[in-house]
Amino acid sequence: MTALEVRGLAKAFDRPAVRNLDLTIAPGEFYGLLGPNGAGKTTTLRMIVGLLKPDAGSVRVFGVDALADPIAAKRQVAWLPDEPLIYDKLTPLEFLEFVAGLWGVPAAAASAQAEELLHRLELWDHRAERCEGFSRGMKQKAALAGALIHDPQLLILDEPLTGLDAAIAREVKDILAERVRAGATIILTTHILDVAERLVSRIGIIQGGRLLAEGTLAELRGRVGRSDSTLEEVFLDLVATPAGQAVAEQAPA
Numbered sequence: 001m002t003a004l005e006v007r008g009l010a011k012a013f014d015r016p017a018v019r020n021l022d023l024t025i026a027p028g029e030f031y032g033l034l035g036p037n038g039a040g041k042t043t044t045l046r047m048i049v050g051l052l053k054p055d056a057g058s059v060r061v062f063g064v065d066a067l068a069d070p071i072a073a074k075r076q077v078a079w080l081p082d083e084p085l086i087y088d089k090l091t092p093l094e095f096l097e098f099v100a101g102l103w104g105v106p107a108a109a110a111s112a113q114a115e116e117l118l119h120r121l122e123l124w125d126h127r128a129e130r131c132e133g134f135s136r137g138m139k140q141k142a143a144l145a146g147a148l149i150h151d152p153q154l155l156i157l158d159e160p161l162t163g164l165d166a167a168i169a170r171e172v173k174d175i176l177a178e179r180v181r182a183g184a185t186i187i188l189t190t191h192i193l194d195v196a197e198r199l200v201s202r203i204g205i206i207q208g209g210r211l212l213a214e215g216t217l218a219e220l221r222g223r224v225g226r227s228d229s230t231l232e233e234v235f236l237d238l239v240a241t242p243a244g245q246a247v248a249e250q251a252p253a
C-alpha cells in the first residue's frame with residue numbers, strides 16, 4: 001500500500017495552479033516537494049490534506065479515498081501550514097493538550113509527549129505563557145509540536161523550518177529524521193535546498209503546477225548530467241531547462 005497516491009490532481013484559481021499532478025509516496029519515505037515561488041506546492045498540499053477541493057483528480061491516503069472519506073483520511077495525517085495556526089489565548093501546554101484531545105491521545109501519553117517536545121523545541125520555559133506574546137518562530141515551534149503530538153503516520157509540512165533559528169532548525173531536522181526511522185512518512189516543502197539535500201530521500205520538483213522531475217538526488221543529478229552537483233545546482237538547472245521554461249511560461253505570473 002502507498003502512503004499517498006495522487007492522480008490527475010488539478011486546481012485553477014483565476015489561472016491553473018496545479019495541473020494533472022501524479023505523486024506516489026511509499027510508507028517510510030521522506031519526500032521533499034520543491035519548486036519556485038508560485039509553483040503550486042502549497043495548493044497541492046492543501047488539496048491533499050482536504051482544505052481545498054480539487055477541480056479534478058484523486059487523493060488516497062494509506063488506501064483511503066480522501067475525497068470520499070475525508071475524516072478517515074485525515075485521521076492518519078498531520079498538517080503544518082506555512083502560516084502557523086495556533087490558538088493565541090492558550091499556552092503551549094494547553095494547546096498541546098487540546099490537540100492531543102482532538103486526536104484521542106490518552107492523557108498520560110500526551111503529557112509525556114508534550115513535555116518532551118516542548119523541551120526539545122526550547123519552549124518548556126514558556127509553557128505557561130499565552131502564545132499571543134510569542135515571536136513567529138515560537139509560534140511555528142508550538143504549531144510543529146501540535147503536528148507531532150499524536151504520532152501521525154503521514155506528516156505533511158509546508159515550510160517547517162522557516163523562521164527557526166539554526167539550533168532549533170537542527171533539532172527539528174533531528175526530530176523529523178527520528179520519526180521517519182520510526183516508520184512515519186513525511187512530505188515537506190522547503191526553499192532551503194541544502195536542508196532538502198541532507199534530509200529527504202526523494203525529491204519532486206514542481207513548476208507551473210506540473211511535476212518537472214522526480215527522483216533521488218543521484219537520479220536528478222543524472223538527469224542534468226552533473227554527478228557532483230549540489231541539489232541547488234541541479235534544481236536551478238532543471239527549472240531553467242526548455243521543459244522547465246515551457247512549464248513556467250504556462251504558469252500563472
Ligand SMILES: Nc1ncnc2c1ncn2[C@@H]1O[C@H](COP(=O)(O)OP(=O)(O)OP(=O)(O)O)[C@@H](O)[C@H]1O
Nearest residue numbers: 013014017035036037038039040041042043044252
Ligand atoms: N486562494 C488563492 N486564490 C487565488 N490564487 C491562488 C490562491 N492560492 C494560490 N493561488 C495561486 O496559485 C499559484 C500557486 O500558488 P502556491 O501557493 O500553491 O505556490 P507555492 O509553490 O506554494 O509558492 P511559494 O513557494 O511562494 O509558497 C500561484 O500563482 C498563486 O498566486
